[in-house]
Structure formats: C-alpha cells, structure tokens
Amino acid sequence: MYHMLPVVALAAAIIAGPARADFIGQFVQCWNVxxxxxxxxxxxxxxxxxxxxxxxxxxxxIRLQGYTGSTPAGAREAFGVASRAITRCKPTGKPGSTIWxxxxxxxxxxxxxxxPSPSIEI
Structure with missing residues (x-):
C-alpha cells in the first residue's frame, strides 16, 4: 500500500521552487508505509x-540525522522506508548538493x- 504524503510548509533549501515540488512529488510516489x-x-x-x-x-x-516520536527501532524502520523511496524513485537535485x-x-x-559547527582555534 502506498501512502501519499501531503507536501507541507516547505522551507528554503538548496532545492527551490518547482524543483523542490518535483523532488517531493517523486519521493512520495515511492513512500510505502x-x-x-x-x-x-x-x-x-x-x-x-x-x-x-x-x-x-x-x-x-543517504543518512539518518535524527528522529523523534518513536524508539530507535521504529526510527530505523522509518528511515529504511524513506531511504528505499529515495533510492527507488531517484528524485533529482542539484549535482553535488546535500539536502535535509x-x-x-x-x-x-x-x-x-x-x-556548520563553528570552528574553534586553539
């Protein structure tokens, strides 16, 4: 069963405007909960x-950077589904960039x- 996610409150990021909506649209097509x-x-x-x-x-x-709302096992499960959706649908982004x-x-x-963490000079 595929579950379509609503696209909500998109923040400014490396992907802008229509490209951001395209990325989200491609991702949610493969998001299977x-x-x-x-x-x-x-x-x-x-x-x-x-x-x-x-x-x-x-x-x-593709990295899990954090989670809330569940146990570590639940977060690993959700990350696995998200990672597979990203890998399977291959939404496009700016070459060499990283998004969160x-x-x-x-x-x-x-x-x-x-x-980025501030550097400390000693």
Whole structure:
C-alpha cells in the first residue's frame, strides 16, 4: 500500500521552487508505509540526501540525522522506508548538493541546511 504524503510548509533549501515540488512529488510516489510497525509509523525522521554529479541521490550518502516520536527501532524502520523511496524513485537535485528532509506520515519537508559547527582555534 502506498501512502501519499501531503507536501507541507516547505522551507528554503538548496532545492527551490518547482524543483523542490518535483523532488517531493517523486519521493512520495515511492513512500510505502504499509510495512511499518505502529512504532515506525510514529517516527519523524530527519534524513540527509547527497546528490551525485548527475543530480541523482547517492545511495551511499543517504543518512539518518535524527528522529523523534518513536524508539530507535521504529526510527530505523522509518528511515529504511524513506531511504528505499529515495533510492527507488531517484528524485533529482542539484549535482553535488546535500539536502535535509523531515519525513513522517503527516508529511515531508525540505529543511534548510544546518549551520556548520563553528570552528574553534586553539
């Protein structure tokens, strides 16, 4: 069973305007929550996706950056489903860029990239 996610409150990010909507649309076509446990369904996962030189997601560079709402096992489940959706549908992005997504059964948002940690000189 495929579950269509609403596109909600998209934040400014590397993907802008129509390209952002296209990315989200491509992602939700493959988002399949039918295999998730009730714990996995409660998870809200933050995922980073790095695009290769062709603008396709690099499967080795899809990372779980954080989660809320569930146990670690539920978050791993939800991340697995999100990662498979990204890998299967191959939504396009800016070559060489990384985006952050917040994904739940309530929606998916493209997040602004996090601020880099300030460097400390000693």
């Amino acid at each position: 039918g295999t998730l446990s009730s714990d996995g369904l409660r998870a809200v996962v933050t995922v980073s996706v790095t695009f290769d030189h062709t603008g396709r997601p690099d499967p080795a560079a 997504l917040k994904i739940s059964t309530d929606g998916v948002r493209v997040l602004p990239p996090p601020d």
